[in-house]
Amino acid sequence: MFTDIVGYTRLMQENESATVGILKHHRELIRPLFVSHGGREIKTIGDAFLVEFGSALDATLCAIAVQNALYDRRLSRGEKLDVRIGIHVGDVIESKGDIIGDAVNIASRVVPLAEPGGVCISEQVCDQIKNKIPYQLVKMGKRELKNVRGTVDIYRVILPWEKLPERESEAPVLDKKRVAVLPFSNFSPDPNDEYFSDGLTEELINRVSLVRGLEVIARTSAMNYKKEKKSITQIARELNVGTLLEGSVRKAGNRIRVSAQLINANTEGHLWAETYARDLQDIFEVQSSIAENVAEALKLKLLEVRERVEPTADIDAYTMYLRAMQLLHEGTKASCKESISLFKEAISKDPTFVHAYAGLSRAWHSMGPGTSRADFTMCVSRAEAAARRALDLGPRSAEAYTAMARVHGALDRFEEEHRELEKAIQINPNLVEAIRELGWYYAVFGRFDEALECLRRACSLDPLDPGSGLNLTMVLRVTGRVDEALEVVRGLKELHRRRPSVYFQTACCYLQKKDFGKARVELDNGLRFEHDDWFLRVFRGVTYALSGRREEAQDELRDLMEDESEARRLGAQAWIRTALGDLDEAFEALMRGAELHSWWGLIKFDPLFEGLWKDPRFSEFCKKVGLPP
Numbered sequence: 001m002f003t004d005i006v007g008y009t010r011l012m013q014e015n016e017s018a019t020v021g022i023l024k025h026h027r028e029l030i031r032p033l034f035v036s037h038g039g040r041e042i043k044t045i046g047d048a049f050l051v052e053f054g055s056a057l058d059a060t061l062c063a064i065a066v067q068n069a070l071y072d073r074r075l076s077r078g079e080k081l082d083v084r085i086g087i088h089v090g091d092v093i094e095s096k097g098d099i100i101g102d103a104v105n106i107a108s109r110v111v112p113l114a115e116p117g118g119v120c121i122s123e124q125v126c127d128q129i130k131n132k133i134p135y136q137l138v139k140m141g142k143r144e145l146k147n148v149r150g151t152v153d154i155y156r157v158i159l160p161w162e163k164l165p166e167r168e169s170e171a172p173v174l175d176k177k178r179v180a181v182l183p184f185s186n187f188s189p190d191p192n193d194e195y196f197s198d199g200l201t202e203e204l205i206n207r208v209s210l211v212r213g214l215e216v217i218a219r220t221s222a223m224n225y226k227k228e229k230k231s232i233t234q235i236a237r238e239l240n241v242g243t244l245l246e247g248s249v250r251k252a253g254n255r256i257r258v259s260a261q262l263i264n265a266n267t268e269g270h271l272w273a274e275t276y277a278r279d280l281q282d283i284f285e286v287q288s289s290i291a292e293n294v295a296e297a298l299k300l301k302l303l304e305v306r307e308r309v310e311p312t313a314d315i316d317a318y319t320m321y322l323r324a325m326q327l328l329h330e331g332t333k334a335s336c337k338e339s340i341s342l343f344k345e346a347i348s349k350d351p352t353f354v355h356a357y358a359g360l361s362r363a364w365h366s367m368g369p370g371t372s373r374a375d376f377t378m379c380v381s382r383a384e385a386a387a388r389r390a391l392d393l394g395p396r397s398a399e400a401y402t403a404m405a406r407v408h409g410a411l412d413r414f415e416e417e418h419r420e421l422e423k424a425i426q427i428n429p430n431l432v433e434a435i436r437e438l439g440w441y442y443a444v445f446g447r448f449d450e451a452l453e454c455l456r457r458a459c460s461l462d463p464l465d466p467g468s469g470l471n472l473t474m475v476l477r478v479t480g481r482v483d484e485a486l487e488v489v490r491g492l493k494e495l496h497r498r499r500p501s502v503y504f505q506t507a508c509c510y511l512q513k514k515d516f517g518k519a520r521v522e523l524d525n526g527l528r529f530e531h532d533d534w535f536l537r538v539f540r541g542v543t544y545a546l547s548g549r550r551e552e553a554q555d556e557l558r559d560l561m562e563d564e565s566e567a568r569r570l571g572a573q574a575w576i577r578t579a580l581g582d583l584d585e586a587f588e589a590l591m592r593g594a595e596l597h598s599w600w601g602l603i604k605f606d607p608l609f610e611g612l613w614k615d616p617r618f619s620e621f622c623k624k625v626g627l628p629p
Contacts, residue, residue, distance in 0.1 A: 001039070001059045002107050003030070003066065005047040006082040006116040006229045010185070022081055023047060029073065030066045037062035042099055048111075052099060056089045056121075056128040060157065063087060063119045064135065067159055071117060082229060086110030088122040106152060109145035113154055113268060116229045118162065123153035135159065140233070144269025151267070174242035174265050176298060180217040181205045182235070183226040184258075185248040197249045198223070199322030200258070200287070207291035208245065209430040212301050217241060218432040218462035219329075236265030239463060243271070245294060254280045260290050262297050271297040283318070284310040312356075317349035321356050328363055339363045354394030361386035361403035368410060373566060373596055383407050398428035405437060412597050412626050417441060432462045436471060443475045444601045444627070451475050466496050473505050478605045482509050500526045500533040507539050512607055516547040534563070538572050542608070545579035553580055567598040574600070578609055587617045594624045 005011075005026070011019040027044075034041055034051050038058045042050040053059040063085040070083055088110055090103030106122060114120040121129075126137055136158040142151040181204050186197035202219050209216045217239050225235055232244060247260035261273035272293050276286045295301060312318050324342035327335040343360035347353055364383035368376045384407040390400035401424035408417035418441050424434040439454030452475060458468035469492045476485035486509045493502045503526025510519035520543050526536045541556035553576055560572035573589035590612075593599040603609050604627060612618045619629040 001049075001051045001053065001063060001085060001087045002111045003049045003051075003063075004084045004086075004111045006084060008047040009187075010227075011081075022079060026070075026081060026083075029069055033062055033065050033069065037065065042097075050099075050104070050107075052092070056087070056125045057132055059087050059089075060119070060121060060125065060129050060133060064133070064157065064159065067117060067119060071159075071161060082116035084111050084114035084116060085119045086112075086114055086121070087119070087125050089124045089128065102148070106145060106148055109148055110152075110154060113140065113143060113231065113233070114156070115162075115231055115234065118159065119157040121155050121157065123155065126153075126155045133157075142267065144264070144267040146270055174236055174240065175215075176242035176264065176266075177213055177300075178215045178217070178239075178241040179208060179211075179243045179245065179294070179298075180222055180235070180239050180241045181208055182244055182246040183223055184246070184260075187248050187250040187257075189250075189252055193251045195323045195326040196251050196319065198226075198326055200249050200283075202325065203287055203322075204245065204290060206428075207287050208294055209428050210291060211295045211298070214298070214300065214430070215461060216430040218430075218465065220432075220465035220467075221462045223329075224464045232263055232265060232268050240460075242266060243298065245290070251280070256280050256283060256286070258286050258290075260293075262294055281315050283315070312346075312350045312353045314350040314353075317346040317353055317356065320346040320349070321353065321359065324356075324359055324363075328359065328366070331366075333367070336363050336366050340367075352393055354390050354397050354400060357386045357390035357393065358397065358399040358403045361390060362406065365403070365406045365410060369567070369598075376567075376596065380407060380410050383410075396427060398424040398431050398434065401427070402431060402434045402437075405434065409437065409441075410597060414441065414444070414626055430461060432458050432465075432468065435461070436468045439468075439475075440471055440601065443471075443478075444604075446605060448475060448479050464495060466492050466499060466501065470501055470505055473509075474602060477505075477509055477512055478602050478607065482512050485509050498529045500530045500536050502526075503529075504533075504535045504539045507536075507543065508608070511539070511543060511546060514546075516543055519543045520547075534560070534568055534572075538575050541572070541576040542579045545576055550580060567593070567596055570596070570598060571600075575608075578611055581611060583612065583615060583617075586612065587615070587621070590621050591617075591624065594621060597625075599625060 031041065037053070039051040039053050039062055042052055053062065066083065066085065070081065073079055074081065086107055088103055088107035090101070090106070092099040092101040092103050110120050110122055130137060137155045138158055140154045140156055143154050144151055181201060184197045184201050186194045188196065201222065205216060205219050205222065208214065221239065236242065236244060242265050244263045244265055245260060246263065247258065250257040257275065257277045259275045262271040263269070264271055274293065276289070278286060320342045324339040324346065327339035327342065340360060340363045343356050343363060346356040347360065361383045364379050364386060368379035368383070387400065387403040387407050390397060391404055394400050401420045405417045405420035405424065408420060421434050421438040421441065424431055425438065435454050436458040439451045439458060442451035442454060452472070455468055455472040455475060459472060462468055469488055473485045473489045476488065486506065489502055489506050489509065493506070496502055503522045507519040507522040510522065523536050523540045523543065526533065530536065537556060537560060541553045541560065544553035544556060557572060557576045561569050563569050570589045570593040574586055574593060577586035577589065590599060600606065604622065622629050
């Protein structure tokens with residue numbers, strides 16, 4: 001029997017003294033259990049135990065007792081310590097107090113297959129204990145184990161607090177051409193260098209996207225597993241991928257050490273693994289080599305030259321760019337401002353750095369919404385200048401075309417937006433941001449079949465990010481497929497329980513069904529998590545208006561009109577005044593919103609705006625923003 005603490009290295013990095021104390025208590029807790037079940041402790045290997053038993057049944061009962069004790073301790077003391085246990089049976093050779101042999105090797109390879117807090121056993125163990133323990137055994141199928149010839153059938157012991165997987169033994173084979181690049185672990189001496197491991201992960205996602213025929217999971221979903229303690233099997237099923245790329249990076253001074261391994265999620269066998277010890281200057285060569293090895297392992301080809309050249313010859317500019325991207329992904333105004341400074345500094349070091357210009361455009365675009373008219377114009381103007389420079393320098397950069405498309409979209413230049421998005425996707429078929437935006441473009445113009453196709457593909461490539469799912473929900477709702485929209489948004493709510501947007505989108509569905517009671521419940525639930533969320537408050541006002549509570553709707557609007565952002569004030573007025581039937585005020589807000597390029601993209605098709613459609617002023621509004629009448 002092997003035991004292994006999940007994420008021990010990470011725990012040590014986070015708090016070494018606390019982890020040493022927990023390890024001491026852990027050993028004090030489980031060592032007596034080895035003895036009471038007839039086990040002989042052979043050795044400890046860091047945080048792991050190797051224990052020998054006289055029978056497979058004793059070993060399994062001991063493993064269950066260990067997990068029960070640790071589970072009780074987690075409940076009572078809140079300790080964040082999970083252990084995996086693996087068991088195999090076979091002959092061993094004893095040598096100087098140690099044991100060696102195939103049986104030991106196989107047991108050590110069974111351990112990583114167990115869930116945190118779980119127990120996995122080989123088929124040989126299963127044969128000896130089935131019908132002898134009061135726990136169900138579920139077959140996980142054949143697995144290729146590292147440095148072990150052939151495959152081994154693995155079983156999972158279902159412990160009392162674990163859910164029985166549905167028909168796990170008949171789980172479908174996952175598509176090997178769907179790939180996830182998991183966050184590379186940061187083993188650098190300086191924890192502040194974590195931006196580098198995150199940046200390497202994102203860059204590898206972009207490089208692997210060059211492999212023809214692959215579907216590559218987007219960064220947003222992949223980064224969800226940065227601190228998740230989940231098995232390869234569980235991650236693969238959640239993302240519906242058949243292949244995973246994982247690894248680690250250590251940056252010390254001007255040297256890097258990158259380890260990478262490609263894993264077949266159906267067998268958990270390694271398809272390829274390699275370690276690179278190089279100068280920091282060689283990072284682009286390492287990225288290209290990893291992408292080429294992924295292609296070779298999957299018997300596929302890289303796309304024709306897109307960005308096979310180094311993005312910059314200045315490694316300082318590159319590290320600044322990686323840090324700027326990390327800040328941009330944080331999504332706050334403060335982090336966005338800081339990212340702009342770093343993008344500019346990277347560009348000053350290398351004025352031909354296409355990625356930095358595209359990132360700078362994205363950052364300025366992010367600063368625009370919710371600002372004053374003057375600030376919006378300034379931000380979008382700077383975003384456009386950076387995007388145009390990126391395109392001038394990199395006419396084969398998907399990121400540059402996407403940056404330019406965002407600017408066109410912000411200014412209601414729809415045909416130009418459409419053109420740039422199609423170019424971006426032609427270059428990189430896995431670029432989720434472009435696919436999602438193209439889907440939204442189609443929806444705005446009523447091309448709903450094409451919109452749904454794009455948005456479903458975006459959801460497939462980025463299943464854990466709510467953005468594509470929320471867009472899909474909105475398009476399904478306005479096309480009358482409200483029950484299907486509710487099904488999508490319920491799934492999003494399971495993943496993002498504290499996110500206000502899933503609640504107001506659910507409320508919109510119920511408003512369209514004229515179930516005002518359920519709409520109000522959803523809004524109240526969302527406001528528990530974010531009491532001042534603008535969207536939730538607007539739709540609370542809409543719900544009041546549609547359910548005949550006019551005075552409360554007007555009170556809500558009055559409060560919303562105190563907002564410092566003119567765009568938000570106009571949006572609140574358009575939604576709530578339309579619901580109240582006050583069309584003069586609604587059109588006044590819409591026309592001003594058209595000047596600010598701030599209006600509801602699906603306004604032509606959303607039944608919640610149906611009261612406006614027959615008014616002559618609606619055609620005038622459509623003409624003003626570039627929609628067909």
